Structures are given as C-alpha cells and as structure tokens.
Amino acid sequence: MAYLLSLKQNIASFFMEIGEMSFFSLRFFKELFTKPFEFKELLNQCYVMGNKSLFLVGVTGLILGIVFTLQTRPTLMDFGAVAWMPSMISISIVREIGPVIIALICAGRIGSSIGAEIGSMRVTEQIDAMEVSGTNPFKYLVVTRILAATLMLPLLVIFGDFIALIGSAIVENMKGSVSFVLYFNQVFEALTFSDIFPATIKTFFFGFAIGLVGCFKGYTSKKGTAGVGKASNSAVVYTSMLLFIIDFIAVFVTDIFV
Amino acid sequence: MNSKSNKEVLLVKDLFKGFGDNKVLNGFNLSLFEGENLVLMGKSGSGKSVLIKCLVGLMPPDSGSVELLGQDISKLNHSEMNDLRTNVGFLFQGSALYDSMTVRENLEFPLRRHSKKLTEEETDTLVMEALENVGLTHTVDWMPEELSGGMQRRIALARALILKPKIIFYDEPTTGLDPITAKEIILLILKIQEKFKTSSLIITHDVDCARVISNRMLLLLDGINYAEGTFTELSSSNDPKIKAFFK
Numbered sequence A: 001m002a003y004l005l006s007l008k009q010n011i012a013s014f015f016m017e018i019g020e021m022s023f024f025s026l027r028f029f030k031e032l033f034t035k036p037f038e039f040k041e042l043l044n045q046c047y048v049m050g051n052k053s054l055f056l057v058g059v060t061g062l063i064l065g066i067v068f069t070l071q072t073r074p075t076l077m078d079f080g081a082v083a084w085m086p087s088m089i090s091i092s093i094v095r096e097i098g099p100v101i102i103a104l105i106c107a108g109r110i111g112s113s114i115g116a117e118i119g120s121m122r123v124t125e126q127i128d129a130m131e132v133s134g135t136n137p138f139k140y141l142v143v144t145r146i147l148a149a150t151l152m153l154p155l156l157v158i159f160g161d162f163i164a165l166i167g168s169a170i171v172e173n174m175k176g177s178v179s180f181v182l183y184f185n186q187v188f189e190a191l192t193f194s195d196i197f198p199a200t201i202k203t204f205f206f207g208f209a210i211g212l213v214g215c216f217k218g219y220t221s222k223k224g225t226a227g228v229g230k231a232s233n234s235a236v237v238y239t240s241m242l243l244f245i246i247d248f249i250a251v252f253v254t255d256i257f258v
Numbered sequence B: 001m002n003s004k005s006n007k008e009v010l011l012v013k014d015l016f017k018g019f020g021d022n023k024v025l026n027g028f029n030l031s032l033f034e035g036e037n038l039v040l041m042g043k044s045g046s047g048k049s050v051l052i053k054c055l056v057g058l059m060p061p062d063s064g065s066v067e068l069l070g071q072d073i074s075k076l077n078h079s080e081m082n083d084l085r086t087n088v089g090f091l092f093q094g095s096a097l098y099d100s101m102t103v104r105e106n107l108e109f110p111l112r113r114h115s116k117k118l119t120e121e122e123t124d125t126l127v128m129e130a131l132e133n134v135g136l137t138h139t140v141d142w143m144p145e146e147l148s149g150g151m152q153r154r155i156a157l158a159r160a161l162i163l164k165p166k167i168i169f170y171d172e173p174t175t176g177l178d179p180i181t182a183k184e185i186i187l188l189i190l191k192i193q194e195k196f197k198t199s200s201l202i203i204t205h206d207v208d209c210a211r212v213i214s215n216r217m218l219l220l221l222d223g224i225n226y227a228e229g230t231f232t233e234l235s236s237s238n239d240p241k242i243k244a245f246f247k
C-alpha cells in the first residue's frame, strides 16, 4: 500500500515536472523574440560548447567508425557483399548512429555542465544578483544556452559523422585495401538528400532538448550543494530519455513523409 | 550621526509573505529615511533575507505594498523596475560574485547593463575607483575563487556601490568574518554613508556592528516589526524578548 502510494506520488510529480518544463520552454520562445538580444553571450556559449565537446566527439566518432566497420566486416564477407561496406556504414552512421551517439555524449558533456553551472549560480544567489544588476537572467543564461546548444549540436554531429567515416575508411583501407578516394566516392554516391536532411533536422531538436533540460534543471534547482549535484545528474538522465523519444518520433515522421 | 532628513526613501506597509504553511512575514511595516543607517535585527530564519528580497522585487510578497524612492514597485513593468534598480545597491548574504568572471568583469557587469553609453576608459576609471573604495585595486584581474571570504565580501560591496546608488541593502555584511575584518567592513559602510550620503538598510546579528553603524534600529520578531528605536533605547529595554537580542 505504501509502495503504491509513493508510486502514485512519483507519477504525479513526473507529470508536474513535464508541465513545468513546458512552461519553461514557452517562456524560452517568448523571451527569444523580445529585446535585448544577448549576442555576445550567445557567441561565447557557442564557442564554449563547441570547444568543450569537439575532442570528445572526435574520439567517439573515430572509435565508432572503426569498431562498427570491424564488426560488420565478417557478416558482409559471408554474403560476399564487402563492396557495399561504404554505403552501408555511411547510411547507418549518418541516419541514426552518429546523431544518437553524439547527442548522448553531448548530453553528458554539455547538459550536465549547464545543469551544474546554472544550478550553482541559483544556490549562490548569482542569478538574483544578475537580476538586481538590471539583467534578465533568463535571457542572459537560459536563452543563450538553449540557442547555443540547438545551433552547435548539428555542427558537432556533422563533424562526428565525418570522423566516423574516416575511421571506417581507415579500416577498409587496411583490411580491404580500398583507397580513401574510392571509399568516399562510394559514400557520396550512397547518401541521398533523404538520408541527410531528416537526420540534420533531428539534431536541432536533440540540441534543443539538451539545452532545455540542462537549463531547466539548473534554473529550478533547490538550495544547497546537493541540489546542484542533483540538477546536473537529472539533467543527463532526463535528456538521454528525451533524446530517444525525439529519435523515435523523428524516425516515425520521416517514415511517413520520405 | 544626524545626517538624516525626514524624507522617506523606502516605505513598506503591511507586508505578508509565506511559503505554504510557513508564514514568514505577517504584516511588516518599515520606513527608511534619506541618509540614515537603519539596522534590522532578527533571529536566524526569522525572514530578514526574505524581507529584503521582497523590497527589491526578487520575490513577490503575498500582499502589502513596497514604495521605493516614491514608486510602488508592484506597479512597475520590467524596464521601469530596471531603471529603479540603478538607484539600489544590494549586498548578498553570500557575496554572490559571478564565479566565471574576473573581479573586473564582475564590477563591469552592472555598469554595462545599466549605462550602455560609457566608454572603455570611463568604465575602467569607475571600476578602479570602486576597488579603491574597498582597498583591493590589486585584485582587479583575479578570479573570485582566489579571494578570501572577507575579500569577496569587499568586492561584492564594491559591485553594489559602483552605480552610486541612493539606497543600499546589506544582508549580514559581517557574518562569518573574523572580528578584525568585520570591523573593516563596518568602517567601510560608515565611510560610504558619509561619502555618498546613501541611505542603508543593514541586516545583522552582530550587536557590535549594530551599535557602531545604526542611527536607528528595528527588531523583526514573529514576522512583524516588534520594536523600533535607537541602539541605546532598545538595549536598555526591559522587555525580555528585546533583551534577548543584546546578550
């Protein structure tokens, strides 16, 4: 009975939180289009986010490409279809694996640090101090970060995809002696607009989700250092879940229209 | 001591504020006169920080009115409120320096926000002047984490002063500091009052601080302004509730 009761409370608070987050994102859109615009801070955030994740995304992409190719090789060999490797790898990486893996990495890297940063600014009253200094902290901190994440994630994904393909090409070059030029020729032949376009649109939503959840968790975090830890932790958990939901919807929608 | 006039710069009437069942303020009244140092004392958790957050619009009161420099703050829109805030300095209980910015950037922040027309040189002059007032010019390029607690408090004070506000709110300026540093901060506050003729509301637990700084005192008890008077008047009171503050 007690278990059921706490379950009921958990479910209730889950939906409350979804409601609050919806209001939070509405406020984002409202403040996005009202003056003043914090361009300088936006650029700064884009730089910080890109700089922070570039190396990580590169390494992950490279390993992803190498491992994925190595694992797929034997099966394709059995079917005598190794020549299909570049097109198969490129389609699966560009369409699905690249965006999801890189978004997850960024949820860990960017989302958690947004949550921790804004959370600690909340508990140490820096957000209040901003407000008394005549700055709208929602604009200065939240709008810039959500926007920066939304803009930067597609770039990071494109970069990561590219590195993954290079990783795959290295394996093919060593194991199957396919030249880089031939490999990438086949890649570009295989990839069509309907592979690239929906996948790129999807990454904007991924970026938005990462920024939104991180900012929401930080901005509404509770007093105390425990609150900051919780903000950054639950930012990652919620974002990861949200990424898969967005991915599911995106694949569904793409399937209907393309 | 008698630099105060009879002009009210802040008038609070019947302020109520609660969080759920926790009723913090129950009809609080206060007036602050031009040029005076008003000290507000109250137990920990009695709602002092909540009160001054209501006064600058960081927290909406449940009911009651706050008139700041003659304007009812509940009737102001966002940009009018920001204009009004250029006249108000706020020293947070925990300093609240922006920890991702240097000392210089911390001080420039309110300047750039409020008065966009300043040149680089003018900004720089104002920053150095503010740092000089608190005796920390050498820390201009430091990060907040490199400063000691007392230094952070002084930088926060410099930031609160940089726009030369007419009113300053101090939330426990000396708490958590050693007696010598606390004394320095107290002298600094007195110097600022004398130099800029500001009106101040100072929250403190510290009896010594109250004795030196206050022109007038106010006790916050059970969510209301329980008693009011000069330090001498209150400290010689026979009311046991008031006496408890001066032990």
Ligand SMILES: Nc1ncnc2c1ncn2[C@@H]1O[C@H](COP(=O)(O)OP(=O)(O)OP(=O)(O)O)[C@@H](O)[C@H]1O
Pocket (backbone or CB within 6 Å): B019, B022, B024, B042, B043, B044, B045, B046, B047, B048, B049, B050, B051, B093
């Ligand atoms: N954001 C908030 N949400 C809920 N309750 C709060 C909030 N802020 C303050 N309170 C409650 O209001 C009461 C007064 O808090 P406040 O911070 O004003 O105390 P204080 O007088 O400043 O104490 P101290 O001297 O320790 O700083 C406390 O009981 C606190 O729990």
Ligand SMILES: [Mg+2]
Pocket (backbone or CB within 6 Å): B048, B049, B050, B093, B171
């Ligand atoms: Mg307090």
